[in-house]
Amino acid sequence: MAASGWGVGVIVIDPANQNGPSEQIRAQIAALIYSGALAEDTKLPTVRQLAGDLRVATGTVARAYKELEAAGMVRTGRANGTKVNAGQTLESPLLAEVRDLTLDAQRAGLGLEELQKMVEAAWNSSISQ
């Protein structure tokens, strides 16, 4: 029996988010590809599956996939579905720092939302300086 597979990559659509659902999907998949969580040739779920799971229209997911394809991050074949392209993982020091930050936050018992608020506050304060 296969595992449930939720550890590989989970994306969340928040109706309260200012960005539309399509952009949220695109940004989260892109982030997972950049971070290497979605490796080369990893098959993405079908538009129908993702739309059903996220309770959005199939066109919304299709638009996100199209934008990812236009950015060269994924490719869509008729029979093979949508797969991650090679060479998309970002190997920058920033990524390592983000990973360290995440681990530190988890060790400190912070949730994702709290960490996001902290990053948001730091971002805003750096802009105002």
Place this chain on the structure above:
Amino acid sequence: MSNLILIVALLGFAVVLLVLLRIGLLPHRRISVIDAMPVKEADRALAERILRALRARNLSALILGVIGVVAAVLIHQAFITSGGLVLVAAPAGIWVLVVLVLLCWPIPFEASERQLGEKGPASASLVPRTTRMFGPAWGLVVPIVLFSVALVGILGAGVLSSVDDRGRYRQIDYQTVTSSVVDGNMIVTDNLVGQASAGPFPGWYYTVPVVVLLVAGLGLTLFALFGNARRPSLRNPGLAEFDHVVRTHNGYVLSSGFSAFLCLQMVPLLSMAATVVYTMASNHIYTVGQKMDDGSTGGVVYDPWQVAFAWSLGGLAVLLLIVGILLLGYLVAWVAVAYGAGSKKWQRRVGASA
């Protein structure tokens, strides 16, 4: 008398099933839906809603299956001249009813409107879901292979069948010794080969309804299995494990159920074929030179190949009956899992009361 045989057969079937379950001959490696229930109070409302639906649809399907068996026996009694058509086609017919119940009673994936309130965030895994992820590894292969083999056998038997005196394709014609030539002194001088027929044989009369029901059963089962993978996941990632267990549960119920009824469907057809082939194997042949007026009859000669074939068909029928009963036991055991059977909580409760 036929009533008594049917009742005894049904009771025997039920007793064997209960004994197999009771003595634990069927391996218990089932994932408990109860054990997978979420701990968080906030997640429990939806999980309990799903569990209630799972129990209700499984129980309804089982009850409909039992009603189907009783109805098949009663219809057979009412139309006794049908040559047992209803009984022969009963397994496939009952499965079609069962799978229709499972299809028409979907497993919910959203909390009720009252519980849901304002729609919150929705999450999704980026792992493509396939039918093979839920249920047994043999979940698709065994039913399709069994169906294909059954179809080839059924079509072969249909082609070989011939009409009986009422115009129904339920017997088979074959060459055999039909008469003897005697001389003036009533001494047998030769045996003449002619055409004979034997039945009931699983010809088109039986196999056309069975094939129609089997195709419908396969189509509906595959549709239900694909639907099991296609169904949207639950909003909350905290319910991911529970969702996976529910899909696995459903996959096992569908695969073991269809495989069981396929095996049981082949039993009456193979039994009829075995009996007919055994009949075909015997020849009443008079020895040349034998005097016929002394009241003697011809000696019975069996064709060893046909006898072996008949025994093979009979053995296959018994084997499929056993496999069918085991798979039916699996099905019942999986249904019982939704009621807590085999769960750690249930085992603790049984242990405490003992």
